[in-house]
Amino acid sequence: MYTHDTIAAIATPAGTGGVGIIRVSGSTAESIARRIFRPSKTSCSWESHHLYHGDIIAGDSQTAIDEVLVALMRAPHSFTGEDVLEINCHGSPVIMQAILSELMRLGCRPAKPGEFSQRAFLNGRIDLSQAEALATLVAARSEKSSAIVLTQLKGALGKEIESLRLLLIEAIALTETEIDFTEDVSSGEAPGILPQLDTLAKRLKLLLDSYRRAKIYTEGLNVVITGKPNVGKSSLLNALTGRKRAIVTDIPGTTRDLITDTIDINGIPVNITDTAGLRKPLDIIEKAGIDLALENLSQADFIIVLLDGSKPLTEEDTKIIEGIPAKNNIIAINKTDLPPAWEPDRSSPLPPDTRTLKISAKFGSGINELKNILAADIASPEKENTGTVMINNLRHKNALERALDNIRKAKENLVCGTSPEFTALDLREALDNLDEITGRKITDEILDKIFSTFCIGK
Numbered sequence: 001m002y003t004h005d006t007i008a009a010i011a012t013p014a015g016t017g018g019v020g021i022i023r024v025s026g027s028t029a030e031s032i033a034r035r036i037f038r039p040s041k042t043s044c045s046w047e048s049h050h051l052y053h054g055d056i057i058a059g060d061s062q063t064a065i066d067e068v069l070v071a072l073m074r075a076p077h078s079f080t081g082e083d084v085l086e087i088n089c090h091g092s093p094v095i096m097q098a099i100l101s102e103l104m105r106l107g108c109r110p111a112k113p114g115e116f117s118q119r120a121f122l123n124g125r126i127d128l129s130q131a132e133a134l135a136t137l138v139a140a141r142s143e144k145s146s147a148i149v150l151t152q153l154k155g156a157l158g159k160e161i162e163s164l165r166l167l168l169i170e171a172i173a174l175t176e177t178e179i180d181f182t183e184d185v186s187s188g189e190a191p192g193i194l195p196q197l198d199t200l201a202k203r204l205k206l207l208l209d210s211y212r213r214a215k216i217y218t219e220g221l222n223v224v225i226t227g228k229p230n231v232g233k234s235s236l237l238n239a240l241t242g243r244k245r246a247i248v249t250d251i252p253g254t255t256r257d258l259i260t261d262t263i264d265i266n267g268i269p270v271n272i273t274d275t276a277g278l279r280k281p282l283d284i285i286e287k288a289g290i291d292l293a294l295e296n297l298s299q300a301d302f303i304i305v306l307l308d309g310s311k312p313l314t315e316e317d318t319k320i321i322e323g324i325p326a327k328n329n330i331i332a333i334n335k336t337d338l339p340p341a342w343e344p345d346r347s348s349p350l351p352p353d354t355r356t357l358k359i360s361a362k363f364g365s366g367i368n369e370l371k372n373i374l375a376a377d378i379a380s381p382e383k384e385n386t387g388t389v390m391i392n393n394l395r396h397k398n399a400l401e402r403a404l405d406n407i408r409k410a411k412e413n414l415v416c417g418t419s420p421e422f423t424a425l426d427l428r429e430a431l432d433n434l435d436e437i438t439g440r441k442i443t444d445e446i447l448d449k450i451f452s453t454f455c456i457g458k
C-alpha cells in the first residue's frame, strides 16, 4: 500500500567504498535537505537536479558529519515521482549510518526493500516490468543478461505488451459487436477476429520462445552428463572443464552427489553437472544419488548420454537412451582409444537418427567437438529470437503462457461456433494476464511480494 511518509535508505552496497549514496524520498525531502545541509557557498538556490557542495551537519548544530554533494530532484521529475534528495557522502559505514540516523531524527522512516521502485511504479513513473527489470539489472552477472534487462528497463517489454493489449482490445470489441448482432445474424465468427487472434498468438509465442535463450544468457546453459556407471562421466566432466573436479575410479558407483562446474563457451556460462550412474542401486546412498541425478536430468537444457564404446551395449544403456527427452541431447561414445566393441551404425541398437560423437574422455579426443556442439546449441537459430524484446522473468513467462492459453481457447470456441460470449470471456482473461505483467491490474499482495525481493535503497 502507498504511504506518503518520507523514506530514507543507503543505496550503495554495505561496507566501505569511495563514495556512499543515501536516498530520501517524500514530501518533506526538501525541508529536511534545508535543515541537514550547510552549503559551502553562502547562497544555495536549491535548483532541482543541481549538485551542491557542503557539509551534512548533526543535530541542527554546527558539527559537520561529512563533506558531501547533494542534489534535490523535485516531483514529479524524479525516480519515485516524489521530491527526492540524494546525498553523495564518503563511503564509510560509520558516516553513512550517522547521516541516516540524522535523517531519522528529522522524521524519515527507513525504506523497506524495493520501496523507492514501488513508489516509482505507484506514481506511474515506470511500469511493473520496468521495475522488475531494474532489480534484475542490479543483479545481472553477465554482459548479455544486462543487455536484455536494459532494453526492458527502457520500456521495450511494456511497449510490446501495450501493443498486444491494443490488438486484444480490438478483438474483444469485434467479438462483443458480434454478441450484439447474434440475434439478427446467424453466421459464424465476425470477420477479422481469427487472423487477429493468430497474430496475437504468434507474437506471444515469440516472446515466450525468448525465455529459454534469455535464461541461458543470464544463468548459463545447464548441461547434464548421464549414463550407466563406469562409462566415464566423471572423466568427461574433468576433460570438459580441464580441472580435476570429480573423482574417477574404476569402481562402478563412485559418484553419488551432483558435481557441477562452470566453463565459458563464447562468453556464455555453461554449467556442466556430473551425476551418479544410472542402474539398479546397491544401497540407499546410491539410490539417493540416482534420484538426484534423475531430478537434475528433468531440468537440463542439454543432455550428454555417455556410452562405453569398448564394451557391448547393455539393456541399462538402451533404457537410459529411451528415457531422455528427444530434443537437445547427444550420445557420446567414450573410450574410443580402446578397440571398439560396437559401432554406431545401423547394426547398433541405437534409435535411428540419433546424434552421436566418438570421444575419449581419458585422452581428450573429441572434447573440442563436444564443446562446439554445445556452442551450436546455444546459438541455434530456432532459439534465436527475431524480435528485439526478450523475457527472462518467470512471472512474465507464466502470465504470457496463461494469455496464450486463453487466446487459443478463444480461437477454439470461435472455430467450434460456440456462443461469442465465451470467446469474449477468454479474451478478457487474456487481457488480465497481460495487465499483470505491466502491473495495470495486480493485487497489492502480489505487488508487495514482488517489491520485497528487491534490495533496500532500490
Ligand SMILES: Nc1nc2c(ncn2[C@@H]2O[C@H](COP(=O)(O)OP(=O)(O)O)[C@@H](O)[C@H]2O)c(=O)[nH]1
Pocket (backbone or CB within 6 Å): 227, 228, 229, 230, 231, 232, 233, 234, 235, 236, 247, 248, 249, 250, 251, 252, 253, 254, 255, 277, 334, 335, 336, 337, 338, 359, 360, 361, 362, 363
Ligand atoms: N581407456 C579409457 N578409459 C576411460 C575413459 N574414460 C574413463 N575411463 C576409465 O573408466 C573408469 C570409470 O571412469 P569414471 O569417469 O569414474 O566413470 P563414471 O562412473 O561414469 O563417472 C575409470 O577407470 C577411467 O579411468 C576413456 O576415454 N578411455
Ligand SMILES: [Mg+2]
Pocket (backbone or CB within 6 Å): 233, 234, 235, 246, 247, 248, 254, 255, 275, 277
Ligand atoms: Mg563418476
